[in-house]
Amino acid sequence: xxxxxxxxxxxxxxxxxxxxxxxxxxxxxxxxxxxxxxxxxxxxxxxxxxxxxxxxxxxxxxxxxxxxxxxxxxxxxxxxxxxxxxxxxxxxxxxxxxxxxxxxxxxxxxxxxxxxxxxxxxxxxxxxxxxxxxxxxxxxxxxxxxxxxxxxxxxxxxxxxxxxxxxxxxxxxxxxxxxxxxxxxxx
Numbered sequence: 111x112x113x114x115x116x117x118x119x120x121x122x123x124x125x126x127x128x129x130x131x132x133x134x135x136x137x138x139x140x141x142x143x144x145x146x147x148x149x150x151x152x153x154x155x156x157x158x159x160x161x162x163x164x165x166x167x168x169x170x171x172x173x174x175x176x177x178x179x180x181x182x183x184x185x186x187x188x189x190x191x192x193x194x195x196x197x198x199x200x201x202x203x204x205x206x207x208x209x210x211x212x213x214x215x216x217x218x219x220x221x222x223x224x225x226x227x228x229x230x231x232x233x234x235x236x237x238x239x240x241x242x243x244x245x246x247x248x249x250x251x252x253x254x255x256x257x258x259x260x261x262x263x264x265x266x267x268x269x270x271x272x273x274x275x276x277x278x279x280x281x282x283x284x285x286x287x288x289x290x291x292x293x294x295x296x297x
Contacts, residue, residue, distance in 0.1 A: 120195055121188045124202075128181035134174050173212050173248070179209030232291060233259045234283045241268075245275040245294065253293060255281060268292040 114122050133285040169194060183205040234257055245253030245268055253275065255268045268281070270293055276279060285293035 118192070120198070121185065121192075124181045124184035127177055128185055131174055131181055131227065135178050138171060149233065172213065175209045175213045178206075180206035217229040220296060227260050229259060229262070229264060231266075231286055231289060231292075234264075235286065236283060238254040238280055238282050239268075239294065240271065241275050241277050241279045241281055244277050245270050245281075247272070247274040252291070255283075255292065257283070257292075266292055268294045270294055270296075 114125050165224065180202045183202040187198055187201060191201065198279060224251050237257055237259070239255040239257035240257045241253060241267060243254040245251075245255075248271060249269050252267045252269055254265055257264055257266060267290070268283075269287075270281075271293065275294070275296055280297045281294040282297055284295050287293060
């Protein structure tokens with residue numbers, strides 16, 4: 111590390127933080143994208159509930175993200191703010207915090223991809239729908255309804271215990287029979 115010995119102390123400090131931090135970040139990235147399920151190895155008693163119980167403010171991954179932003183900002187802007195070390199350190203600190211917030215935002219977006227939005231007939235209970243094919247009276251036959259569940263429209267078979275319900279009428283799902291047949295009533 112003779113190259114670093116000739117540098118000013120502040121710039122040398124940024125490099126000493128940046129090199130190991132970058133290596134650890136690369137290892138974490140390879141582990142993440144290779145699908146290995148490895149924890150940070152740094153557990154804390156403090157869980158900062160920032161809109162999500164899964165996000166820990168103080169973790170090894172967030173420390174690495176902070177130090178990565180902090181050190182590389184210090185190296186990048188040293189020529190610009192070298193005479194003002196306090197301003198350089200404050201700028202580096204702010205960028206480090208922004209790296210942690212950016213990581214949190216990316217993780218939140220990835221977690222949204224894991225949501226289960228598959229159709230479950232039980233999600234139709236107490237929802238309103240529109241009759242697509244006329245529903246005969248008092249369970250003498252089946253009709254069809256169009257219902258929106260999780261933002262997607264589904265055409266499902268329905269019966270009623272009331273009088274005949276014509277196409278275009280609004281109905282409410284009151285029961286499910288045999289896991290596939292909706293019992294509806296007019297609104």
